[in-house]
Amino acid sequence: MSDVSEPILEVRDLSLAFGGLKVLTDVSYTVPKGSVTAIIGPNGAGKTSMFNCISGFYRPKSGAIRFQGTDIGHLHPPQRAELGLARTFQNIALFRGMTVLDNIKLGRHAHMKTSLFDALAYFGRARREETELRAEVEEKIIDFLEIDHIRNKPVASLAYGLRKRVELARALAMKPKILMLDEPVAGMNREETEDMARFILDVKEEWGVTILMVEHDMGLVMDLSDHVVVLNFGQVIAAGKPAEVTSNEDVIRAYLGSGDVEVLRRTVQGEVAA
Amino acid sequence: MIDFDWLFFLEVSLAGLGSGALLALTGLSFVLIYKATRAVNLAIGEMLMIGAYAFFSFSAGLGLPWWAAVPAALACGGLLGAVIERAVIRPMLGESAISVLMVTIGLGSVLIGAVELLWGADPAQLPDFMGTSPVFLGPAYVSRKIVIGFAVAATVITLFILAFRFWRGGVALRATATDQGAAYSCGIDVPVVFSMAWVFAGVAAAGAGILVGAVGGISPAMGIFGLSALVVVIVGGLDSVVGALIGGVLVGLIEAWTGTYLGGEFKTLITFGLLIAVLMVRPYGLFGTVEIERL
Amino acid sequence: MRIATAKESYAADEALFDTPTQRVWLALFVAVCALFPFTANEYWLYMACLVAIHVISVTGLNIVTGFTGLVSLGQAAFMGVGAYTVAVAETRFGTPVLLNLIAAGAITAAVGAVVGIPSLRVKGLYLAIATIASSFILHFVFANWNSVTHGVSGISLPPASILGVEFGRPFALYFLIVPIAFLAVFSASNLFRTRIGRAFIAIRDRDISAEVLGIPLLRYKLMSFALSSFYAGVAGGLWAYFFRVVTPESFPFVYSIFFLAAVIVGGMGSILGSILGAVFMTMVPEVLKLGVGVMSPFLSDAVALLSPVRTIVFGGLIIGFLIFEPHGLAEIWRRIRRFFHLWPFKT
Numbered sequence: 001m002s003d004v005s006e007p008i009l010e011v012r013d014l015s016l017a018f019g020g021l022k023v024l025t026d027v028s029y030t031v032p033k034g035s036v037t038a039i040i041g042p043n044g045a046g047k048t049s050m051f052n053c054i055s056g057f058y059r060p061k062s063g064a065i066r067f068q069g070t071d072i073g074h075l076h077p078p079q080r081a082e083l084g085l086a087r088t089f090q091n092i093a094l095f096r097g098m099t100v101l102d103n104i105k106l107g108r109h110a111h112m113k114t115s116l117f118d119a120l121a122y123f124g125r126a127r128r129e130e131t132e133l134r135a136e137v138e139e140k141i142i143d144f145l146e147i148d149h150i151r152n153k154p155v156a157s158l159a160y161g162l163r164k165r166v167e168l169a170r171a172l173a174m175k176p177k178i179l180m181l182d183e184p185v186a187g188m189n190r191e192e193t194e195d196m197a198r199f200i201l202d203v204k205e206e207w208g209v210t211i212l213m214v215e216h217d218m219g220l221v222m223d224l225s226d227h228v229v230v231l232n233f234g235q236v237i238a239a240g241k242p243a244e245v246t247s248n249e250d251v252i253r254a255y256l257g258s259g260d261v262e263v264l265r266r267t268v269q270g271e272v273a274a
Numbered sequence: 275m276i277d278f279d280w281l282f283f284l285e286v287s288l289a290g291l292g293s294g295a296l297l298a299l300t301g302l303s304f305v306l307i308y309k310a311t312r313a314v315n316l317a318i319g320e321m322l323m324i325g326a327y328a329f330f331s332f333s334a335g336l337g338l339p340w341w342a343a344v345p346a347a348l349a350c351g352g353l354l355g356a357v358i359e360r361a362v363i364r365p366m367l368g369e370s371a372i373s374v375l376m377v378t379i380g381l382g383s384v385l386i387g388a389v390e391l392l393w394g395a396d397p398a399q400l401p402d403f404m405g406t407s408p409v410f411l412g413p414a415y416v417s418r419k420i421v422i423g424f425a426v427a428a429t430v431i432t433l434f435i436l437a438f439r440f441w442r443g444g445v446a447l448r449a450t451a452t453d454q455g456a457a458y459s460c461g462i463d464v465p466v467v468f469s470m471a472w473v474f475a476g477v478a479a480a481g482a483g484i485l486v487g488a489v490g491g492i493s494p495a496m497g498i499f500g501l502s503a504l505v506v507v508i509v510g511g512l513d514s515v516v517g518a519l520i521g522g523v524l525v526g527l528i529e530a531w532t533g534t535y536l537g538g539e540f541k542t543l544i545t546f547g548l549l550i551a552v553l554m555v556r557p558y559g560l561f562g563t564v565e566i567e568r569l
Numbered sequence: 570m571r572i573a574t575a576k577e578s579y580a581a582d583e584a585l586f587d588t589p590t591q592r593v594w595l596a597l598f599v600a601v602c603a604l605f606p607f608t609a610n611e612y613w614l615y616m617a618c619l620v621a622i623h624v625i626s627v628t629g630l631n632i633v634t635g636f637t638g639l640v641s642l643g644q645a646a647f648m649g650v651g652a653y654t655v656a657v658a659e660t661r662f663g664t665p666v667l668l669n670l671i672a673a674g675a676i677t678a679a680v681g682a683v684v685g686i687p688s689l690r691v692k693g694l695y696l697a698i699a700t701i702a703s704s705f706i707l708h709f710v711f712a713n714w715n716s717v718t719h720g721v722s723g724i725s726l727p728p729a730s731i732l733g734v735e736f737g738r739p740f741a742l743y744f745l746i747v748p749i750a751f752l753a754v755f756s757a758s759n760l761f762r763t764r765i766g767r768a769f770i771a772i773r774d775r776d777i778s779a780e781v782l783g784i785p786l787l788r789y790k791l792m793s794f795a796l797s798s799f800y801a802g803v804a805g806g807l808w809a810y811f812f813r814v815v816t817p818e819s820f821p822f823v824y825s826i827f828f829l830a831a832v833i834v835g836g837m838g839s840i841l842g843s844i845l846g847a848v849f850m851t852m853v854p855e856v857l858k859l860g861v862g863v864m865s866p867f868l869s870d871a872v873a874l875l876s877p878v879r880t881i882v883f884g885g886l887i888i889g890f891l892i893f894e895p896h897g898l899a900e901i902w903r904r905i906r907r908f909f910h911l912w913p914f915k916t
Contacts, residue, residue, distance in 0.1 A: 055781045081783030093778035095771050097838060106767045110783030114763050116792060122759035127580075130763055134579040174783065314694055365892045371694050372640050376833060377891050379642070383826060383884025390877035501701065508698060543709045546702035553687045553699050 008033040008178055008210045009054070014063030016049055016234075023049045024060070024234040031178065031227070036204055036211045038221045038242075041231035042255060047214040048090055050231070051180055054212075055087055056080045068177070082110035084177030088167040088184065090214075094155040100166050101151045104137050107173030141169050145199060161192035168199060172207070179203060181213040185220055193220065200224055222246070230254070284414045286534045287527060292420030294526020295427035296485050300503035301510065301518030302431055303478035308512050309451040310471030312371060313363055316378045318479060319500015320385035321358075325351040325480025326400070326487030326496065327393055333401045340403035344484060351480020352473045359472035364465070382497060389494045397493035404488060423485040430481060434474075435515060447471060451513070502529065505549045511562020520560065585758055602751075606743045614739035616855065621743075621750040622807050623847040627831045628757050628840065629800025634829065635837035636761065637793040638773030640697035643684060645824035646704040647798045649711055649817075650677045651805025656724040656815045657717060666729045666736075666810070670749070673806035674799040680707075681798020688790040704825060711817035723816030726809055736810065746807050753800060758840050760796075769793050770838070823880070830887045836897030845898040853886075854879050 007030035016024040024046045031037045039047050052058040054065055056077035064071055072080055086107070094103050112133070118126035142148050145165055150158060155166060164184060171179055184200065185193040197220055203209050215221050221228060221242065228245040230238040232254040238245050245251055300322060307315045315321075329347035332338045338346065362381060366374050409421045438444040449457040450467045458464045486499055506525045510517020525545060532544040558564050576582040586592050606614055630644045651673035658669040684703040688696050711718050718724065728737035729745065736742045760766045768789050771779035780786050809815050827850060835846020857879055865871040890897055 057777065057781055076785065077780045078783045078785045081781065087781065089778060093775050095774035095779075097770050097774050098767065102767055102770075105764075106771055106779075107782060109764050109768055112764045114765065116760075116765055116796065119760045119763040119765040120756040122762060126759070126763050130583060131580045134583055138579065170782070314698075362888050362892065369891075369895075372638065372697070373891055373895070375640065375694060375697055376829065377888055379826060379829065380884040380887025380891070383823070383887065384881050385884075387877040387879070387881030387884065390880065391874065395876070501705070504698060504701070508695070539709065539713060542705045546705050549702045550687060550699055550706075553695055557687075557695060 006033055007031055008068055010066040012064040014053060015061045016053055016058055017061050022234055027236055029229045029236060029239055031210060031212050033210055034208065035226040036224050037227040037229065038225040039214045039229045039231060040221055045231040046234040047231055048182055051087060051182055051214065054180065055085065078110060081174060084175060086171040086174035086176035087180035088171050088182055090182040092163050092167055094163055094166060096156045099152050099154055100147065103155055103166055104141060104169045104173050105133055107170040108133055111175055137173060141172050145169050161188050176209050178210045178212060181211065183214055183216065185215065185217050197224060281413055285416065286530050288411065288414055288416045289420055290527040290530025291523060292424045293530065294523040295424040296482050297503055297506045297526050298519045298522025299427040299431060299478055299482040301506040301522050302434055302515060303475040304503060304507050305513060305515055305518045306471050306475045310447050311363060311468050313374045313378065316375060317382035317385060318503055319497035320382040321354060321476060321479040322483035322486060322500060323389060323497045324354055324385055325483030326492045327389055329484045330398060330400055330492055347484055348477050348480050351476040355472035355476020356469055359469050386494050386497060395494055397491050399491050400487045419489045423489060426485060431519065443470060502545060505545045508549050509552050509559055511559030513563055514559065514561035517559055517561035583762065602747060606740050611739060614743055618739050618742050618746050618811055620848050620851045621746045622804050622811060623851050624750045624844055625753045626801050626804035627828055627847040628753055628843040629797040630828050631832045631843040632757060633793045633797035635832050636773060637769040639688065639790060639793065641700045642697060642825045642829060643700040643704040644801050644828040645820040646707040647677050647681055647801035648805030648808060649707060649820035650680050651802030652809040652815045653711065653718055655806035655809040656726050659726050660724060666731050670803055670806040674802040677802025678795040678799040682791050682795040685791045685794030704822060708817060721817060723814055726813045729810040742811055749807065754840060754844065827883060830883050834886050834890050834897055836899030839899035841902065842897045842899035845902065849898060853882060
């Protein structure tokens with residue numbers, strides 16, 4: 001479905017190194033608009049570093065990142081966020097000192113205009129913006145993600161699965177054009193994983209947001225994604241539709257080393273209990 | 275323009291070198307604590323002060339000879355370090371670095387109050403135990419106390435560095451500094467390393483305190499010396515022993531020169547100006563480890 | 570048991586005081602504050618003014634330290650900048666009082682922003698050290714910029730006067746200082762209902778994630794520093810009108826530690842905590858004085874003990890609260906409130 005549409009994000013020959021350690025080498029791929037694209041690969045393959053480059057937290061050594069047709073390589077992270085690059089984090093970066101509601105509201109920061117003086121007086125623009133934001137967060141995000149029962153709780157008191165959901169809520173408040181999810185279901189039980197999968201699909205279909213995710217849960221990747229990119233040792237070793245990628249022998253070798261390829265393939269495809 | 279008095283400059287520089295050695299010793303004590311426990315100890319100057327006052331009590335108060343009073347004061351410094359670690363630093367384990375820093379600010383305040391309470395607020399002189407006859411290095415005159423201070427500080431620093439390199443405890447300390455979790459799982463008793471670091475730092479600080487007190491007298495405000503030591507470790511890098519040495523000598527020289535040629539009141543201006551400049555240009559100091567941030 | 574607090578609109582739920590009970594208490598508090606000067610004696614008015622000045626300064630420090638997570642040990646020096654600004658404006662130019670106070674805030678905010686510039690490069694820990702350095706540098710300026718500050722002898726001011734009304738005695742000053750303190754506290758409370766306040770807290774909790782989520786770190790750190798310094802500047806300006814003599818020794822480094830202690834004791838990251846901390850820390854020395862008064866018949870030099878004991882108590886409070894009650898008096902207050910809200914049911 002999405003193969004024909006123009007790319008929303010293009011990564012060209014991206015290389016990143018920390019000192020002598022090459023983290024990414026000439027990584028190129030595109031994310032079609034409106035798709036769910038998954039980046040998979042063994043631990044240490046550079047998936048999260050890839051995300052950090054796109055967010056602007058790491059400065060790549062060379063290469064280009066184009067978002068909606070323009071190069072964003074020179075932009076600071078906050079500017080990229082304002083353009084609509086929203087993300088969640090692998091080890092959950094919620095703000096412990098704030099309630100769930102405030103965490104979600106924070107996501108909208110870059111799109112608001114309240115100045116320091118408005119804020120101190122809480123009058124005019126500040127009052128209007130905050131009230132509008134509250135209504136929108138409640139009606140569009142909190143109801144959608146079914147987290148209304150925890151809205152006033154401090155995030156520190158939440159269970160792991162709920163925290164992941166609040167992080168997704170905060171990313172949605174960022175008015176994303178592309179949503180980058182770093183291991184959205186890692187550490188979740190079956191039920192929580194199914195909920196998250198449902199939310200991801202709804203975000204794609206109802207909100208029309210492109211999704212780029214890093215995930216180890218192959219079942220989820222196979223079910224949700226239109227497009228899969230496989231990284232190993234900082235290089236793209238395969239890309240394409242999920243079925244194509246899982247039958248690629250390089251991929252299987254990267255994941256599981258050598259061995260009986262047929263058994264391994266079935267393991268990857270979830271036919272054999274892991 | 276009048277002729278520049280090179281001999282005088284040399285004498286000032288030597289004096290600066292002398293106080294630089296004391297700064298380096300204090301800085302070493304600071305680095306020791308930072309390396310082992312990641313605590314920025316803003317009470318270092320006050321720990322130094324307690325050492326000086328302890329010496330004062332043993333020598334002037336109890337009339338002990340200096341060779342008995344010095345070890346006694348050092349022991350007090352070590353004890354103080356152990357008590358501080360156990361009572362206020364260990365409960366803060368796992369708290370943010372900022373909280374620990376604020377605890378040490380409170381600690382400094384408590385120690386100043388304790389000194390005023392026990393010994394009074396007036397400045398005092400340590401009994402003279404080093405002699406006063408001047409020392410001539412070539413043509414340059416240097417105060418005897420400064421020479422002795424330099425020699426002692428240099429010896430102690432050398433001992434510390436050797437211990438750091440070769441002694442089992444020193445190795446354990448370096449391992450803990452690199453990775454607490456890994457050190458713990460290798461069988462290193464991390465809490466003991468913590469205590470040990472504070473004890474040794476307390477001893478070093480007390481030693482520095484005796485020397486500083488011998489040169490400049492003692493008062494409840496002498497903890498301000500700790501602020502100069504803070505400049506030293508920022509310049510050298512919070513976790514670098516070598517940095518503390520070089521930073522100490524550097525700051526000692528700069529303080530001596532500004533104090534002499536610009537006037538004493540400029541000392542704080544110049545040293546703290548230096549601190550801010552270093553923070554702007556090289557935030558991790560000349561030899562400090564650059565921390566890599568992770569998301 | 571607190572019941573019937575349902576709201577009908579999001580705006581009502583976003584209000585600062587969102588229940589009728591709270592509003593009644595607030596009205597009562599304002600009334601008590603307004604009537605207080607007519608019943609209290611000179612000593613209590615003096616204390617009230619001092620508390621109000623400290624409330625402003627502590628609220629400011631809490632914004633940068635408690636909410637934004639940047640420890641500042643320069644708050645007293647910043648107050649000094651404000652006090653000198655007012656003293657110079659009053660004695661040289663004779664400009665109106667309120668203008669002087671705003672100028673004190675603005676100039677101090679500018680100085681604060683400059684002091685915050687190292688946050689461009691360094692993290693919280695190092696920044697704390699940079700503020701210590703700045704505080705000593707400012708002290709040097711106060712003592713040595715003779716043409717403006719008159720060096721160690723300092724500057725004496727005439728009483729503040731607005732529209733012919735003279736604010737000399739604590740009774741009159743009360744009506745100048747306390748309303749400004751109210752305004753300062755309400756503005757700060759408002760701030761933390763908006764995106765700016767959220768950005769500050771986000772920087773405290775996880776600064777690098779905050780950046781990726783759209784918050785320009787440097788701008789907000791400097792903004793926090795500047796705002797905090799504005800509060801300090803206004804507090805310092807009021808301080809100058811209150812004590813009417815400003816010298817370099819008026820704002821020693823220990824005064825900065827006093828403010829930090831007030832923030833910690835009151836509760837970091839809590840506006841209520843700023844008020845509680847300022848009141849508590851200002852009253853501690855008075856209580857100690859009382860204690861000394863009681864002791865003096867039995868102890869010959871009890872008065873001489875006052876200063877060291879105060880220093881120990883300040884330090885001890887910092888340590889004790891950080892270890893045992895890191896959220897300060899505000900948390901204790903919350904616990905008491907919760908007890909009454911849930912009464913007669915057990916928590």
